[in-house]
Amino acid sequence: MADPVSPPCSEIIDDIEDLVSTLSVVPKLRSRNKKPKVEKEKKIEDAVIEPAIGDNIPGTQNIYLKTWGCAHNSSDSEYMAGQLAAYGYRITEDKTAADLWLLNSCTVKSPAEDHFRNEINTAKKMGKHLVVAGCVPQGAPKASFVQGLSIIGVQQIDRVVEVVEETLKGNTVVMLGTKKQSGKKMGGASLLLPKVRRNPLIEIIAINTGCLNQCTYCKTKHARGDLGSYPPEEIVARAKQAFEEGVVEIWLTSEDTGTYGRDIGTSLPELLWKLVEVIPEGCRLRLGMTNPHIFWNI
Known part of the structure; x- marks a missing residue:
């Protein structure tokens, strides 16, 4: 078949289509004594994506990709790496230099699942953006250790660029649909x-x-x-x-x-x-x- 704990201002979003790409324009205050208007908490469907500037330009970051499991999982990872590289992201084996970790998991043996869980905890401690994929989150999406993380389902690997891009912006995207x-x-x-x-x-x-x-x-x-x-x-x-x-x-x-x-x-x-x-x-x-x-x- 993802800040130390979670990206700042994280939004839980079922699908990227649910995001609104409108830019937020805040007018300047006309009076020093006028109190700024406090906006009500936005619903998920009203979430606003801030414009990407500087280090947030899509396709310029380093991605660390780790795979566990069978040849099928390895093939999925190669496809995800190919799409990310084609978009401009750099695939690196240096996890410390990576801006985002993409972890592709396996459920066949418990040690592989344990390594996956430990790697998630390591990424959180290092403050890395994190996207998880593979059989573990697909088969057990309610597992405590994947909550709050961006997830790519085993049949959604063709949308990895979108998920990575939104995760780097601080959003949480979950794609577990069946084609x-x-x-x-x-x-x-x-x-x-x-x-x-x-x-x-x-x-x-x-x-x-x-x-x-x-x-x-x-x-x-x-x-x-x-x-x-x-x-x-x-x-x-x-x-x-x-x-x-x-x-x-x-x-x-x-x-x-x-x-x-x-x-x-x-x-x-x-x-x-x-x-x-x-x-x-x-x-x-x-x-x-x-x-x-x-x-x-x-």
Whole structure:
């Protein structure tokens, strides 16, 4: 699937569209003896965004991005880094020099979730702007340690620039919606978004999100939800683009790759045959994990 405690003048906002971009113009007082008018507390829908000046100019700050978890999470982080870099933000590994921390979490193992919680506390102590993403806030948005923080849902990573920009202004934005198309759940954000690969030779492609099972012990199911497969033509287009950019290895990943296509009338073998046609000589394809009972029924 975020000041020591929280940014000053923080507003809790469900979506960026709810913000009003009108500039606040305060008239000068005409009399020294005249008392300034005290305005009533504004409602969220009346929130005013102050003009960005100086260090608040969007796209000029340093962003520290930390990722925990599976290849799918790593792919999400690469997409977020790509969009931020394309907008002008600088991705840095120096957390002390960063203006904002973007933490992409994992719920599969407790140690990863503990590290995520500890990193949040560290960012608060250092007075950093903070945005959290990934399966932890998506699956447990009411958890005490993410309250008051900006949150990006696992299907909202294509709006990371907006969330980062508003968080740097002191606003709190929460995006946990589910994308749908023609009444059906989609896999998530577009596969053709810009990317900053951690390894420039490897492209990680999430072919679907969620799964068909209902395992009682699995918190990832609560975060990623039911099966949502990407159309095969989008996956093939992403693979071709990656090879053209110098990638020599493709990783196909998801919560359960074996279930791919069952919600859109296709299958994993059909996808693999289409991908084989576009793999250049000397390059290779790796297939991620799947459940045994699904694998033998592909």
